[in-house]
Amino acid sequence: MILVSFLLHAFSLSFAILLPSMPAKKWTFGPVYTVDLVSVPADFQERKSTSRLSRDIAAVTPRDRQVVLKKEADRLPDTAVRHSPLPREESRKIERAIEDVRKKLAAQPGPVMPSASAGKQPAATPELNRYYAVIWARIKGQWALPRGVVPAQNLETVITVRILRDGSISSLQYEKSSGNRYFDQSAWRAVRKAGPFPHFPESLRESNIEVGIRFHSAEMR
Amino acid sequence: MLKKIAIGSILIFFMTPCLQDTYGRVYIDIDSPSLPKFPIAITDFYCPVDREGHSIWFPDQLGKFLKLTGYFQVIDKKAFLDTGTGGIRFADWTAIGAESLVKGAVRNEGNILSSDFHLFDVTQGKSLVFKRYTGTARDKRAMVMRFASEIMLALTGEAGVFDTRIAFAGKKGKNSEIFTINFDGTDLTRLTNYRALSILPHWSPDGRRISFTSYKRGNPDLFVIEARGGPDHLLSNESGLNLCGPWSSDGRSLLVTLSRDGNEELYVFNQLNGKKYRLTNDTSIDVSPCWSPDGTKVAFVSNRSGSPQIYVMDANGYNVKRITYEGNYNTSPRWSPKGDKIVFEGMRGGNFQILTMNPEGGQLTQLTGSGRNDSPSWSPDGRYIAFVSTTGGKSRLCIMNSNGSNFRIIHSGMDKYMYPNWSPHLNF
Numbered sequence: 001m002i003l004v005s006f007l008l009h010a011f012s013l014s015f016a017i018l019l020p021s022m023p024a025k026k027w028t029f030g031p032v033y034t035v036d037l038v039s040v041p042a043d044f045q046e047r048k049s050t051s052r053l054s055r056d057i058a059a060v061t062p063r064d065r066q067v068v069l070k071k072e073a074d075r076l077p078d079t080a081v082r083h084s085p086l087p088r089e090e091s092r093k094i095e096r097a098i099e100d101v102r103k104k105l106a107a108q109p110g111p112v113m114p115s116a117s118a119g120k121q122p123a124a125t126p127e128l129n130r131y132y133a134v135i136w137a138r139i140k141g142q143w144a145l146p147r148g149v150v151p152a153q154n155l156e157t158v159i160t161v162r163i164l165r166d167g168s169i170s171s172l173q174y175e176k177s178s179g180n181r182y183f184d185q186s187a188w189r190a191v192r193k194a195g196p197f198p199h200f201p202e203s204l205r206e207s208n209i210e211v212g213i214r215f216h217s218a219e220m221r
Numbered sequence: 222m223l224k225k226i227a228i229g230s231i232l233i234f235f236m237t238p239c240l241q242d243t244y245g246r247v248y249i250d251i252d253s254p255s256l257p258k259f260p261i262a263i264t265d266f267y268c269p270v271d272r273e274g275h276s277i278w279f280p281d282q283l284g285k286f287l288k289l290t291g292y293f294q295v296i297d298k299k300a301f302l303d304t305g306t307g308g309i310r311f312a313d314w315t316a317i318g319a320e321s322l323v324k325g326a327v328r329n330e331g332n333i334l335s336s337d338f339h340l341f342d343v344t345q346g347k348s349l350v351f352k353r354y355t356g357t358a359r360d361k362r363a364m365v366m367r368f369a370s371e372i373m374l375a376l377t378g379e380a381g382v383f384d385t386r387i388a389f390a391g392k393k394g395k396n397s398e399i400f401t402i403n404f405d406g407t408d409l410t411r412l413t414n415y416r417a418l419s420i421l422p423h424w425s426p427d428g429r430r431i432s433f434t435s436y437k438r439g440n441p442d443l444f445v446i447e448a449r450g451g452p453d454h455l456l457s458n459e460s461g462l463n464l465c466g467p468w469s470s471d472g473r474s475l476l477v478t479l480s481r482d483g484n485e486e487l488y489v490f491n492q493l494n495g496k497k498y499r500l501t502n503d504t505s506i507d508v509s510p511c512w513s514p515d516g517t518k519v520a521f522v523s524n525r526s527g528s529p530q531i532y533v534m535d536a537n538g539y540n541v542k543r544i545t546y547e548g549n550y551n552t553s554p555r556w557s558p559k560g561d562k563i564v565f566e567g568m569r570g571g572n573f574q575i576l577t578m579n580p581e582g583g584q585l586t587q588l589t590g591s592g593r594n595d596s597p598s599w600s601p602d603g604r605y606i607a608f609v610s611t612t613g614g615k616s617r618l619c620i621m622n623s624n625g626s627n628f629r630i631i632h633s634g635m636d637k638y639m640y641p642n643w644s645p646h647l648n649f
Contacts, residue, residue: 136249144256146292147624148604149377182378189320192344212248219253
């Protein structure tokens with residue numbers, strides 16, 4: 001009995017000691033990355049990438065004469081390759097997947113940012129960033145709050161909004177309350193009025209996305 | 222022991238999904254609102270037999286009250302999509318940018334007028350406030366005012382100042398009389414008719430009386446009068462100045478400036494026993510006192526440093542401290558109802574302008590910029606300031622929001638407006 005008790009205590013103690021080394025339990029999940037919205041496109045349309053790199057590439061002028069940099073490799077002798085027959089269903093799946101990848105690549109105007117692939121979140125393509133910019137502009141444009149209604153301290157309300165493919169809002173919830181009812185309500189109304197948002201861009205394959213909207217009062221004073 | 226195992230396994234069970242769930246969510250930061258006013262829609266009221274035009278008058282009057290607050294943008298009826306009388310199509314209201322909607326009905330039965338007001342939050346599709354008022358046709362303005370207060374309370378947390386009036390001295394030629402006027406500029410009432418200089422009206426904390434200084438007997442003496450009119454009562458007629466200042470929150474005492482001992486000094490005048498307790502003792506001029514809302518401090522103006530500047534002292538006259546150092550003429554301090562600010566007038570660029578600061582003299586903010594603006598007075602909720610604005614030789618009684626926005630003229634046409642003093646809530 002004592003031994004069992006000792007073992008259990010040892011287990012719970014080691015559990016307690018090991019606990020801090022594990023990531024802390026978070027209810028408010030911190031951002032892995034935040035979208036930096038510098039400018040909002042007035043029209044939500046495809047724009048050509050104007051990065052320095054692409055400009056440099058575009059600026060390359062073709063030479064007059066073609067230069068062969070590498071000799072053509074010797075052709076391998078034709079060998080009969082035996083195709084192992086795949087089940088019909090399986091091959092169709094692969095074809096579809098390849099097609100999807102091809103479409104995705106075709107839809108991406110610029111290079112994919114390396115920081116974009118964060119877990120389950122959709123990859124942050126420029127197109128997706130522009131979509132976020134539209135959400136930002138829509139909500140900001142609808143946010144009504146007269147000065148003097150809330151105290152002159154910095155408040156923050158975070159509202160999580162789930163947006164479906166067609167742009168409609170499927171759910172809204174407070175992730176963080178500012179502690180001021182009137183500030184919270186104004187933020188909620190702004191998101192409600194801003195929706196429905198535009199349809200997802202084609203490159204975005206997800207059926208829905210979840211976005212946290214952080215409202216601040218710092219600049220109101 | 223089993224319990225321990227159970228707790229351990231529960232902990233592990235709950236930890237796992239949380240760890241898995243910590244994927245990156247995109248956050249969008251919005252740092253300031255785009256719309257400085259709440260968009261609200263008010264439909265025509267339902268009125269089956271409408272000989273007096275109530276169906277239009279009620280929404281129009283409500284819109285006027287709401288606009289005056291500076292907090293609302295009333296949406297033009299022409300923009301309305303939902304004009305049906307059936308159920309409310311909330312999406313049609315959010316589509317035109319409305320956040321709130323007011324619908325109402327008026328019924329006339331004999332002499333009885335009853336009105337229903339209903340406020341909705343259209344973004345959530347829910348009812349916020351419903352009120353029914355019953356009275357006669359004479360009460361219709363009060364009904365609308367009451368509901369305007371309800372809207373303010375529901376959307377901003379404060380009932381507004383619809384039930385307040387502003388007292389002031391209105392000058393015609395050499396004389397001035399004491400007047401009161403509604404916060405929306407209606408119902409101008411003259412309280413005195415002395416054909417003498419009467420100045421410095423101050424409301425009692427219950428809103429029933431107004432004290433003031435008048436030269437009606439030759440000497441500037443201190444009087445009190447019922448706010449609804451009636452005979453006056455002499456409070457103080459010391460030789461020299463008897464300048465009226467604010468009432469204490471218990472209504473017993475007044476802050477006054479007397480010059481009986483040679484120069485202007487500040488006193489607390491107890492109306493119950495007639496005693497005057499001297500607060501300042503200085504060879505210079507000390508005038509324009511006001512209490513902090515908790516009554517522990519007094520702000521006033523003194524020229525003891527050479528120019529008129531604002532000072533703060535304890536309510537018993539000790540610990541005098543100068544708080545204004547910018548500008549060579551600062552006067553008329555008034556402590557905000559919440560106690561966090563003092564509004565005053567200061568000479569800036571050759572003209573008096575209205576400024577606010579904190580009670581230590583910091584966070585100086587100039588609220589007005591053009592013309593001459595003076596004599597500030599706080600609304601009881603601290604959200605507005607009444608003042609006198611003079612441009613092109615014309616004097617006007619004005620109000621603005623306490624941050625300097627939403628300048629509105631309340632009254633104009635008199636030779637000169639002086640010493641506006643905002644009433645407490647009058648509950649009418």
